[in-house]
Amino acid sequence: MPELPEVETVRRGLQRVIIGKKISAIHIHETRFRFPLQPKVLCKWLMQQTIAAVERRAKYVLCRMSNDAHLVIHLGMSGRLLWCDGRRELEKHDHIQFVLEDGDELRFRDPRRFGLVDAVAPGKLEEYKHFRHLGIEPFSAEFAPEVLFERTRGLVRPIKNYLMDANKIVGVGNIYANEALFRAGIHPEKAAGKLPLHDWQRLAKAIRKVLETAIASGGTTLNDFYNSEGEMGYFQQYLKVYNRAGEACDRCGATIRRIVQLGRSSYFCPQCQPKAGKKK
Ligand SMILES: [Zn+2]
Numbered sequence: 001m002p003e004l005p006e007v008e009t010v011r012r013g014l015q016r017v018i019i020g021k022k023i024s025a026i027h028i029h030e031t032r033f034r035f036p037l038q039p040k041v042l043c044k045w046l047m048q049q050t051i052a053a054v055e056r057r058a059k060y061v062l063c064r065m066s067n068d069a070h071l072v073i074h075l076g077m078s079g080r081l082l083w084c085d086g087r088r089e090l091e092k093h094d095h096i097q098f099v100l101e102d103g104d105e106l107r108f109r110d111p112r113r114f115g116l117v118d119a120v121a122p123g124k125l126e127e128y129k130h131f132r133h134l135g136i137e138p139f140s141a142e143f144a145p146e147v148l149f150e151r152t153r154g155l156v157r158p159i160k161n162y163l164m165d166a167n168k169i170v171g172v173g174n175i176y177a178n179e180a181l182f183r184a185g186i187h188p189e190k191a192a193g194k195l196p197l198h199d200w201q202r203l204a205k206a207i208r209k210v211l212e213t214a215i216a217s218g219g220t221t222l223n224d225f226y227n228s229e230g231e232m233g234y235f236q237q238y239l240k241v242y243n244r245a246g247e248a249c250d251r252c253g254a255t256i257r258r259i260v261q262l263g264r265s266s267y268f269c270p271q272c273q274p275k276a277g278k279k280k
Contacts, residue, residue: 002075004138004171005214005235007059010081012215014061014106015054017083022050022101023065030095034076034114037096045069045119046098057125058134058170060116068122071098072130076114082107135168138207143169145200152192152200159195160188161262163207172207174264175242176214180206181268182241187275188266189259213238241267 002010023046031037049065056062061081063071073081082094086105090097096108096117108117120128136142148169152162162168163177172180181188183206186199195203217235240250245258245267254271 001077001173002059002079003173003176003214004059005176005211007061007075007171008056008211008215010075011054011056011061014063014081014083017104018051018054018063018100018106020050021104023047023098024101025097025099027097027099028095029090029097030113032113033095033110033116035116035118037117038119042071042117042119045121046071057131058137058166060130062125070120070125072116072118072120072128073108074116074130076110076112076116078112079108079110079115082109133167135166135170138169138171138211143204143208145197145204148204149195149197149200152195155193156191158189158261159186159192159203160266162192164262164264169207171211175239176207176210178242178265178267179210179238179240182273183210185272187273188261188268189275241269243267 026039026042026046028037028039028042031039045067046065046069049067049069051063051071052066053064054061055064059074061073061075063073065071073079075081084105084107086097086099086103088105090107091109093109093111094107095110095113098106100106108115116130125131136147151168155162160177160181163172163180164174178188180203184199184202186195186203214235217238241256243265244256247256248254249256249269249272252269252271254269256267256269259266259268
């Protein structure tokens with residue numbers, strides 16, 4: 001399943017090729033996705049419009065059109081965006097074709113159909129139903145240690161579960177939560193409300209660093225598809241704890257442990273991430 005870094009990689013790739021192009025036709029071969037596709041809405045807001053910008057909100061890719069409407073795409077479990085010449089043969093799961101004036105095409109391919117393709121009217125993005133409950137973006141100014149510290153006071157839920165809650169913070173998937181907590185020296189079961197401000201300072205920085213590293217390495221695995229299969233590309237070489245239970249910690253040599261939180265694996269170094277806060 002694509003995570004924020006993969007989606008950001010897709011956004012950057014798309015931005016390089018699609019800005020300034022006009023949509024001259026939309027061919028829809030399938031409407032049964034996780035949320036049914038609405039052909040009329042798509043055509044109403046996107047047809048004959050030029051793509052002005054490619055943006056991202058959480059794990060959604062957004063194309064802002066010249067009329068200020070947005071094309072919204074979520075890759076779901078298996079979605080991909082293919083940028084190609086319009087003469088390229090359609091494949092089985094190429095469900096939607098956005099035909100551009102110059103003959104190039106953006107295709108949405110999604111074998112499992114958990115994805116989403118939609119259009120949002122000008123000025124309606126903030127109140128869009130899928131965006132209303134989304135948490136803070138890790139790369140926004142709002143993602144500040146002071147803000148996170150304030151918002152978590154009194155919370156007893158474990159910090160790792162808090163980081164992975166998209167209603168609180170978007171885009172921090174399991175791998176990234178594990179890695180960021182290791183880098184910040186914080187035990188995944190520690191209560192979010194017990195983290196002092198200086199822990200949040202390290203943690204906010206670690207989250208950004210981990211995501212940035214993943215984005216940078218994701219960019220190297222692209223071919224003519226925009227990689228959205230959740231392959232981590234070269235990011236794997238940076239993993240310090242994830243999937244390394246029983247191995248020695250790079251930093252201190254202690255044995256990395258695995259526990260389960262909300263059904264997801266958490267990996268940590270008991271020495272670098274002590275449960276009782278004896279860290280500096
Ligand atoms: Zn260690």
